[in-house]
Amino acid sequence: MGFNLKRLFILAALLTVCGCATTSLVSCSKEGNERIVYSTPLRSVITGMDYGDGVFVVGHKSPDCDAVCSAITYADLLQRLGINAQARVAGKVICEPLHVLQEAGIETPPVLEDATGLNMIMTDHSEYAQAVDGMAQARVLHVIDHHGTGTVTTAHPLLYYALPIGSTCTIIASMYEEMGENPTRTQARLMLSGLLSDTDNLTSATTTDTDRKFYSWLLERSDIADIASYYAGMNKARTSFDGMTDEEILLSDYKEYEIEGVKIGIGSVLASEDIGLEELCRCMRGVMPAVREQQGLEMLFMMLGDHQANLTHVPFCGEGAKEVAEGAFKTAASEEGCIVTTYISSRKAQFVPAITDGIVNWKQ
Numbered sequence: 001m002g003f004n005l006k007r008l009f010i011l012a013a014l015l016t017v018c019g020c021a022t023t024s025l026v027s028c029s030k031e032g033n034e035r036i037v038y039s040t041p042l043r044s045v046i047t048g049m050d051y052g053d054g055v056f057v058v059g060h061k062s063p064d065c066d067a068v069c070s071a072i073t074y075a076d077l078l079q080r081l082g083i084n085a086q087a088r089v090a091g092k093v094i095c096e097p098l099h100v101l102q103e104a105g106i107e108t109p110p111v112l113e114d115a116t117g118l119n120m121i122m123t124d125h126s127e128y129a130q131a132v133d134g135m136a137q138a139r140v141l142h143v144i145d146h147h148g149t150g151t152v153t154t155a156h157p158l159l160y161y162a163l164p165i166g167s168t169c170t171i172i173a174s175m176y177e178e179m180g181e182n183p184t185r186t187q188a189r190l191m192l193s194g195l196l197s198d199t200d201n202l203t204s205a206t207t208t209d210t211d212r213k214f215y216s217w218l219l220e221r222s223d224i225a226d227i228a229s230y231y232a233g234m235n236k237a238r239t240s241f242d243g244m245t246d247e248e249i250l251l252s253d254y255k256e257y258e259i260e261g262v263k264i265g266i267g268s269v270l271a272s273e274d275i276g277l278e279e280l281c282r283c284m285r286g287v288m289p290a291v292r293e294q295q296g297l298e299m300l301f302m303m304l305g306d307h308q309a310n311l312t313h314v315p316f317c318g319e320g321a322k323e324v325a326e327g328a329f330k331t332a333a334s335e336e337g338c339i340v341t342t343y344i345s346s347r348k349a350q351f352v353p354a355i356t357d358g359i360v361n362w363k364q
């Protein structure tokens with residue numbers, strides 16, 4: 001399907017969902033008891049679709065908090081609407097999201113290895129490169145996302161619900177609110193965790209007023225008593241790489257993209273008390289060539305951040321990667337193959353656009 005047609009579907013879905021956001025009131029009398037049923041367009045659009053035997057809800061590969069928590073809480077929301085929806089994950093859950101699930105006392109959803117032929121809902125991504133294998137051969141029914149429109153196309157109409165805000169969990173929370181569904185304390189905790197993680201505790205460049213509103217909305221519905229210490233615990237889990245190999249650390253927060261026909265990977269890791277920026281950079285450089293080959297990439301970049309020192313190191317590998325990185329960040333690379341720049345908080349809002357410019361210029 002062409003780009004314009006895809007856009008048209010997205011627009012149609014958004015108009016359906018947002019354009020008529022008035023709540024219709026249906027009142028019916030049952031054996032003398034007046035019962036009021038609120039029916040929002042979002043609810044009727046979702047319940048009006050055909051889910052066959054059921055549908056799986058899954059976030060992206062290298063699952064992070066937002067991907068895992070959005071899939072779980074959206075599957076829960078759909079179950080409330082009478083839809084047989086089951087949450088899955090697109091790979092092993094480690095570090096921060098594992099910590100969040102353990103703290104909430106809920107089990108990690110099973111890993112979905114192949115989506116071929118299944119009814120699917122994608123949360124927090126719309127790129128096949130980031131999706132479970134076989135997604136291009138699946139029947140994708142909803143995409144709930146806060147990234148740019150990715151490579152996913154469908155021949156059938158779908159609910160494509162994307163908002164330019166800080167986390168997919170914020171979008172899911174707004175859907176609970178719009179449909180008048182009060183999340184349980186655990187559901188609120190999970191959505192809040194995705195929001196906190198993706199926005200770096202409301203400090204990232206991608207944070208919006210909508211995220212701040214739903215932060216409060218979720219916090220008062222959650223069972224988190226001390227939000228500062230809760231976030232500190234999440235942050236510690238994010239940078240605790242106990243028992244992990246360097247390759248596992250590289251892939252712990254990792255995404256692939258196809259930009260101007262060039263297949264690239266971008267891993268993001270934060271320095272910590274345990275492992276400083278220089279050492280982290282050295283360890284990552286050691287495994288990057290093998291990972292690039294294994295993933296079938298032309299170029300591999302890392303975004304290694306130290307928030308306190310206000311620094312990001314960008315090691316790279318692959319033919320042309322040096323030129324792309326130097327063009328992207330307008331800085332000469334060191335001899336070892338690393339760019340040093342001021343701290344970059346967002347892969348999506350800052351790093352990917354810079355690399356895209358770098359690739360466009362390099363191709364000319």
Ligand SMILES: [Mn+2]
Binds near residue numbers: 067124167168198
């Ligand atoms: Mn996200």
